[in-house]
Amino acid sequence: MPRRKSPRKIVAPPVFKGYKPFGSSKVCDGEVELLYEEYEAIKLADYDLMPHHEACHLMGISRATFARIYESARRKIASAFVEAKTIKTVYGNVYFDENWFRCNDCENAFTIPNPRIKRICPVCRSQSIQLMNSTGSTNNK
Amino acid sequence: MSFKITVASGKGGTGKTTVATNLYWSLVKNFDNDTLLVDCDVEEPDDLLFFKNAILRSEVKVTQAVPEINTSKCTYCRKCVEYCEYNAITVIPPVQYASIAPDLCHSCGACLYACQDDALIEKDHEIGLMSGYDVGFGKGLLEGRLKIGSAAQTPVIRRVKKEALDAASVILFDAPPGTSCSVVTSVLDADFVIMVTEPTPFGLHDLKIAVELIREMDLPFGVVINKAGLGDRAVYDYLEDEGIDILEEIPFNEEYARKFSEGMILSRIDKNYAIHYQKIIRKILEFKQQ
Amino acid sequence: MKTIITANGSDVNATLDPRFGRCEFFCILDEETGETEFIENKAKLQSSAAGTTAAETVIEQGVKKVISGDFGPKAKSLLDRFGIQMVILKDEGQIIANVINSITGK
Numbered sequence: 001m002p003r004r005k006s007p008r009k010i011v012a013p014p015v016f017k018g019y020k021p022f023g024s025s026k027v028c029d030g031e032v033e034l035l036y037e038e039y040e041a042i043k044l045a046d047y048d049l050m051p052h053h054e055a056c057h058l059m060g061i062s063r064a065t066f067a068r069i070y071e072s073a074r075r076k077i078a079s080a081f082v083e084a085k086t087i088k089t090v091y092g093n094v095y096f097d098e099n100w101f102r103c104n105d106c107e108n109a110f111t112i113p114n115p116r117i118k119r120i121c122p123v124c125r126s127q128s129i130q131l132m133n134s135t136g137s138t139n140n141k
Numbered sequence: 142m143s144f145k146i147t148v149a150s151g152k153g154g155t156g157k158t159t160v161a162t163n164l165y166w167s168l169v170k171n172f173d174n175d176t177l178l179v180d181c182d183v184e185e186p187d188d189l190l191f192f193k194n195a196i197l198r199s200e201v202k203v204t205q206a207v208p209e210i211n212t213s214k215c216t217y218c219r220k221c222v223e224y225c226e227y228n229a230i231t232v233i234p235p236v237q238y239a240s241i242a243p244d245l246c247h248s249c250g251a252c253l254y255a256c257q258d259d260a261l262i263e264k265d266h267e268i269g270l271m272s273g274y275d276v277g278f279g280k281g282l283l284e285g286r287l288k289i290g291s292a293a294q295t296p297v298i299r300r301v302k303k304e305a306l307d308a309a310s311v312i313l314f315d316a317p318p319g320t321s322c323s324v325v326t327s328v329l330d331a332d333f334v335i336m337v338t339e340p341t342p343f344g345l346h347d348l349k350i351a352v353e354l355i356r357e358m359d360l361p362f363g364v365v366i367n368k369a370g371l372g373d374r375a376v377y378d379y380l381e382d383e384g385i386d387i388l389e390e391i392p393f394n395e396e397y398a399r400k401f402s403e404g405m406i407l408s409r410i411d412k413n414y415a416i417h418y419q420k421i422i423r424k425i426l427e428f429k430q431q
Numbered sequence: 432m433k434t435i436i437t438a439n440g441s442d443v444n445a446t447l448d449p450r451f452g453r454c455e456f457f458c459i460l461d462e463e464t465g466e467t468e469f470i471e472n473k474a475k476l477q478s479s480a481a482g483t484t485a486a487e488t489v490i491e492q493g494v495k496k497v498i499s500g501d502f503g504p505k506a507k508s509l510l511d512r513f514g515i516q517m518v519i520l521k522d523e524g525q526i527i528a529n530v531i532n533s534i535t536g537k
Binding site (some may be wrong): 112114 | 477511514
């Protein structure tokens with residue numbers, strides 16, 4: 001059997017179900033299916049401006065796999081743009097790695113599995129921590 | 142008792158399905174109408190593509206029993222964990238936690254035997270589909286198809302083989318490529334194994350591994366060299382050194398390859414091509430009579 | 432409070448093992464007294480479900496925090512379920528003694 005695809009780790013699903021072109025002169029036909037991992041790759045590389053070698057680490061995959069996913073994502077989006085197709089986001093091969101926090105000072109990541117645990121960095125005790133799931137800042141400062 | 146022939150290969154893409162479907166046609170037309178073709182390549186069953194007029198005859202869900210732990214009865218003795226060869230069971234006594242991971246479970250039943258507290262219940266998980274087809278000639282085609290996401294090839298193959306048991310006087314199995322568990326399950330109890338190879342370094346490399354497997358299993362076999370004329374002579378040298386029978390050489394022909402890719406059975410369209418398969422059958426019959 | 436740090440060797444001069452399920456040793460640290468104890472990870476050579484088995488050990492040891500280089504999905508869901516905090520250190524080559532110093536605030 002072929003080796004099973006290792007699931008790609010993503011911290012949060014996209015907040016939309018898809019995008020539709022408007023004002024197109026031709027009738028919008030067809031759609032592209034953008035996988036969650038592809039969305040995540042675009043987000044990490046082009047929105048968070050993270051270098052690929054760090055982004056692949058975050059998604060728990062090799063750099064080559066990351067590059068492949070990223071390339072596929074860009075091609076899908078390009079084809080949707082040029083051919084005025086609908087973009088639909090679909091689940092793909094992912095698991096959600098939610099509730100990870102990152103310390104803004106020492107940059108280590110950690111979970112807060114229990115509300116009784118103090119909301120500080122367990123390594124450097126900084127209070128400047130940020131939930132990695134959201135795109136917006138939930139800075140505690 | 143039916144006579145069971147399995148078509149196998151080490152390398153993928155050497156022509157197992159070509160040989161299996163053409164052999165089925167030749168067997169039905171020239172030797173025994175009571176022949177059944179069985180597609181054991183449950184990850185990618187493609188024999189059906191070659192029978193344009195196939196009519197679905199039967200469809201059966203293949204299930205696998207995966208146990209679940211009833212935590213109200215469980216005493217957290219961890220006996221099932223010790224018995225489980227596949228690390229599918231997690232039991233943590235201090236926190237009274239017990240669960241079974243269905244993706245790791247092989248349904249061996251050892252945990253059911255181990256449990257003294259009657260805390261395990263088996264539940265059926267669907268792992269695949271078994272379909273029977275009438276193809277217009279012979280006994281038709283039986284195929285197993287693994288459910289997407291499932292990795293339980295061998296239980297599906299076993300189920301299909303059980304269904305095929307004594308269903309016709311000649312049963313032709315199309316095995317998956319490689320030399321893994323699913324291949325072992327497919328060739329197990331065959332009366333004759335046809336190994337399909339191609340005269341290339343890759344074909345030779347994988348053929349050697351496959352030959353080792355079939356010898357280990359002590360099954361009679363012969364080799365069909367498909368796409369003859371391509372590649373080099375290394376496969377021939379190897380077969381001569383090892384004293385392995387070449388059942389037949391099927392020459393490479395681009396026109397045939399094109400027709401095959403359009404889903405045509407070649408011996409149906411070309412008499413010259415059909416002769417190769419009749420030769421293979423004759424050699425196997427000679428073996429059978431010995 | 433007890434904390435587990437995944438280690439490459441059985442003393443504080445060993446480095447942090449970046450793998451959780453297949454790490455060599457678990458360093459059990461008592462954050463109050465600073466005492467350490469090293470136990471071998473029995474899951475490290477397991478063919479499958481090493482993360483689950485390692486998480487089992489962590490839960491049985493009654494620790495509240497685990498420090499490693501990364502956690503797989505099964506180990507994470509199990510540790511989450513039992514309220515154990517996971518910490519992923521960015522710098523994977525650190526010596527255990529330094530990790531201990533930074534978390535105990537010395």
